Structures are given as C-alpha cells and as structure tokens.
Amino acid sequence: MLEQPTFGRRLKELRVERGLSQAALAGGEISTGYLSRLESGARQPTERVVTYLAQVLGVDRSAFDTPPSGGSLAQALSIATSTDGDEGIENLIAVLGQVREEAPFLRWQALWLISRYWQRRGRRDEEQACLEKLARVADELALPELQCRAGSQLARSLRSTGEVTRALGIAVNAYQLAKGAGLSVTDTGGALLTLVSVEAEAGRLPDARAHVDELVQLVEGRSDPLAAEALWSAATVRFRQGDHEVARNYLERAMKELDSSVDLTLWARLRLAAASLHLQSAPPQTERGRACLDEAASALALVGTPVLRQELLTLQTHLAFEEGRYADARALHDQLHSDELRLTYRDQVRLHILDARLMLLEGREAEGIQRLKELGEQARQQSNIDLAAEIWRILAESLEDAGRARNNAGS
Known part of the structure; x- marks a missing residue:
C-alpha cells in the first residue's frame, strides 16, 4: 500500500514537474480540496484515485513508489524560478526542509525566494524566521x-x-x-x-x-x-x-516619475501611502485621499496581495471615519479580523486607535479610554515615541471631550 506522507510529496513533485495546477490535475474526477489533502498527507489514496492520477500524469503506477527526490535543492530552485505562481515556492519549502547537503549558496537563494513568498502573504513570523536563517548563511558565506x-x-x-x-x-x-x-x-x-x-x-x-x-x-x-x-x-x-507640504511634494514626485508599467505593485503602494498622508493631515484631505484610494483599488484588482488588500481596506475605514460615516467605518473595521491582520505594527496600532475612537462615539467611553491607555503604554514600551505621543494626544482630547459632554449634560 502507498504510504502517506511519502505518497503526497511524490504526487506533488510529479505534478509540479509537469507544470500542472491542482485544478488541472484534479479535472472532473476529484475535487481540488481532496487532491490538496492527498498532497499534504492528510488522506490515504484509493486504488481508483491512484490509477486516475497516474493516467493524467502520464506515468506508471510504480512512479508513486519512488521516494520524492526532495534531496535536490538545485532541482527545486530550477522549478521554483521557472514556474508561474507560487506552487514552485511551496515545493521549494518542502525540499529545503528535507535536504541535509551543505550547499550554502543554493540554500541562500532558496531562503531569499521563500522569505519573499512569506512577505507577500503577510506571514511575518515565517518571514522573520526565514530571514534569520538567511542572515546566518550570508555570514557563513562572508x-x-x-x-x-x-x-x-x-x-x-x-x-x-x-x-x-x-x-x-x-x-x-x-x-x-x-x-x-x-x-x-x-x-x-x-x-x-x-x-x-x-x-x-x-x-x-x-x-x-x-x-x-x-x-x-x-x-x-x-x-x-x-x-x-x-x-x-x-x-x-x-x-x-x-512639514506636510514638503512631504506631499516628495510623494507626488514619486508617483509622477514611476510609470505603472515599470512596477504596478509599487505604483499602487505609492497611492496607498499618499492616501494615508492625506488622511493624517490636519485637517484631513478626504477628497484627495479618496482619489488615491480609487486609483490604488483599480491596480490592486490586478496585482493585489493579502497584505495590500488589507492596507486598502484599512485606509477605506480611516476615510469613512474622517468623512463622519461612522457606521460605515465600523462595518469596514469589523471586516478586518484582528486574528488575521497582516498589517505592520504601526498600521495595526492606528487601526486599534480608530476602533477606540469609534467606541467613544458609540457611547462605550470606559472601554475606549482603556484601549487608548493600553495602546499608549504598548507603543512606549516598543520605543515608538512619536506613535505613543499621538495616542496620548488623542486620549487627552477624548477625556476633554468626555468632560465637556458631561458638563453640558449637567447644565
């Protein structure tokens, strides 16, 4: 009997070598979800499925009895760099975890590609662990x-x-x-x-x-x-x-000088940055912010990653807040699940600040103030001095507004 997870790794290796997607290999016979579980080793294959897969892959059934080549890092790198999409990188991750050969240059190249893969997905823990290894290999190579x-x-x-x-x-x-x-x-x-x-x-x-x-x-x-x-x-x-005016001039120069055909992803990121700048201005420049977000959204429909789509939704939330559309801001905010955020630390904190401000507007005064205090202390401990100062300023203004509201209610 074919044993898992060896069968799954060999199946994936054969599929990637032939440049097939999971959907193409699954065809109309099996679901892509079932195929994914086979490749991960979570399901045991039936004889009928093995026969079908061998036929589509153009191999004899005995090909699944051959252990995955996994040991060839050079082969996995070749596949990863010549395959569209990320399936080649996923195979590279599996191979890198199996090899024991001392090939520091190949290992460095593999780690570099894999770190980029994790970065695109906003998987910061995996990215950081990969980069730690990359730095050690770089030091070894000197x-x-x-x-x-x-x-x-x-x-x-x-x-x-x-x-x-x-x-x-x-x-x-x-x-x-x-x-x-x-x-x-x-x-x-x-x-x-x-x-x-x-x-x-x-x-x-x-x-x-x-x-x-x-x-x-x-x-x-x-x-x-x-x-x-x-x-x-x-x-x-x-x-x-x-110096907000000079900042806007610099960013406008960057947007003007970079053609979208050169790097569409960076083109979109610049417009997200410009929107953020406009929304943080005093007073917020909501019209200009909205224009930048609309341009970014059109580009991200083509090249958006999970991280960039979250950044876009986050800025749309800030825009709704600054325009006084508080119900819309709350609805957009709640689409950003806190346990799945892939934003940078600063952007996450700014989103939590907005959440606290919405709480105050929704009458949850004690909860909102407590959240701001926690965020301010956290930023201080992380040595983010200007971010901590911004939080304490918002907290002071919120306390002042709350006190004024209580006085007006009592008079």
Whole structure:
C-alpha cells in the first residue's frame, strides 16, 4: 500500500514537474480540496484515485513508489524560478526542509525566494524566521552583498513587527557594511531605505532626515523603483517632522516619475501611502485621499496581495471615519479580523486607535479610554515615541471631550 506522507510529496513533485495546477490535475474526477489533502498527507489514496492520477500524469503506477527526490535543492530552485505562481515556492519549502547537503549558496537563494513568498502573504513570523536563517548563511558565506541584503530585509521585517531596537542595530550594520565595502547604488540605497524607515519608527527623526537626504542624493537622476521609494521615504520623514507640504511634494514626485508599467505593485503602494498622508493631515484631505484610494483599488484588482488588500481596506475605514460615516467605518473595521491582520505594527496600532475612537462615539467611553491607555503604554514600551505621543494626544482630547459632554449634560 502507498504510504502517506511519502505518497503526497511524490504526487506533488510529479505534478509540479509537469507544470500542472491542482485544478488541472484534479479535472472532473476529484475535487481540488481532496487532491490538496492527498498532497499534504492528510488522506490515504484509493486504488481508483491512484490509477486516475497516474493516467493524467502520464506515468506508471510504480512512479508513486519512488521516494520524492526532495534531496535536490538545485532541482527545486530550477522549478521554483521557472514556474508561474507560487506552487514552485511551496515545493521549494518542502525540499529545503528535507535536504541535509551543505550547499550554502543554493540554500541562500532558496531562503531569499521563500522569505519573499512569506512577505507577500503577510506571514511575518515565517518571514522573520526565514530571514534569520538567511542572515546566518550570508555570514557563513562572508559576501558583503549577501550580508547587506539579508541584514536589510531582516531589519525591515523586525521594524514591521515593532521590534525597533533590534531592527536599528541590524540596519546600522547593513548600511555600514554597504558603505565600507563600496557596494552598488542598489545595495547601498536598499540599506539606506531600511535604515531611514527604522530610525523614523524609533523617533530618531534628525538621524532619519540626514540619511534620507543622503539617499535622495544617491539616486538623483534615476527614474526607477529605488528612486521612487527614496522619495517616498523622504516624504515619510518630512511628514513626521511636521512639514506636510514638503512631504506631499516628495510623494507626488514619486508617483509622477514611476510609470505603472515599470512596477504596478509599487505604483499602487505609492497611492496607498499618499492616501494615508492625506488622511493624517490636519485637517484631513478626504477628497484627495479618496482619489488615491480609487486609483490604488483599480491596480490592486490586478496585482493585489493579502497584505495590500488589507492596507486598502484599512485606509477605506480611516476615510469613512474622517468623512463622519461612522457606521460605515465600523462595518469596514469589523471586516478586518484582528486574528488575521497582516498589517505592520504601526498600521495595526492606528487601526486599534480608530476602533477606540469609534467606541467613544458609540457611547462605550470606559472601554475606549482603556484601549487608548493600553495602546499608549504598548507603543512606549516598543520605543515608538512619536506613535505613543499621538495616542496620548488623542486620549487627552477624548477625556476633554468626555468632560465637556458631561458638563453640558449637567447644565
């Protein structure tokens, strides 16, 4: 009898080698859900199903008796890099977990591809664990380019989950490595992008300003994704320093200079960033925010990932709130299930702030105030100084509004 999970791994290997999707292999005979369970080892195959699968795959039944090749990391990498979609990456994850060979360059390449896969899905724990391994392999290889890239990505991942202190040390090291080794503009610029984002998150705005000015100068004359992200970073830093007009100018330049045909995903992300900036302005620029969100939505219908779709829905929630459509804001907020959020730490906190403000408007004063206090303390402990200050400001205003309402009611 064919044993699981060996049968499932071999079945998936044969399917991926032939470039078939699960739907194509399942055909009209079995469901894709059943096929998925077969491949994962959760179901035992029947003789009829084995005969059918062998026929569609064009192999003899005995092919399923052959152990999965799993040991060839080079083969799995070749399949992953030449297969559309993510099935090749899923196979690569399985193979990487089985191999024991010492092939650090192949292992580094596999980990790099897999970390990107987890990033697209917003699976931050898996992404971070993968990047930790990637950094260790890069150190083993002692190649500055690989060490810089691994460090930059790891620092970004740590920043996104609120681990700012550790992210800062790693980002500084990656930047110093790029400068010391005279790496390319792409590597040095990538390290600077990460360093600026971490410094800004840590509230070290003077340092972030100096480094982002260096970054903008570094990419001067370029018209590519790196230049667009540099201008975006400059906009972020200037906005947090309170220079909103200059921030908008930087972001508008980035949107103007990056053509959607070059990188449609980044094109959409820039419009999400612009919408966020408009909605955080004082007073909020809701019309401009809505226009940016409409443009982003049209692009994300084509290239949206789970993370980007959540970012879009989150900003649509903020827009509804700022427009005074509180019932709509609550309905949109409740579509974002807290146990499935794939947003960055900062965006999650801002969403929780909005939830607390809705509670206050809904008459749940004690609950809303308690939530704001908890968020403020959490941000302080994570060294997110400017975020903590924003929360305490909102809390103070909320307490003042509540006191005023009680006084008006008593008079």
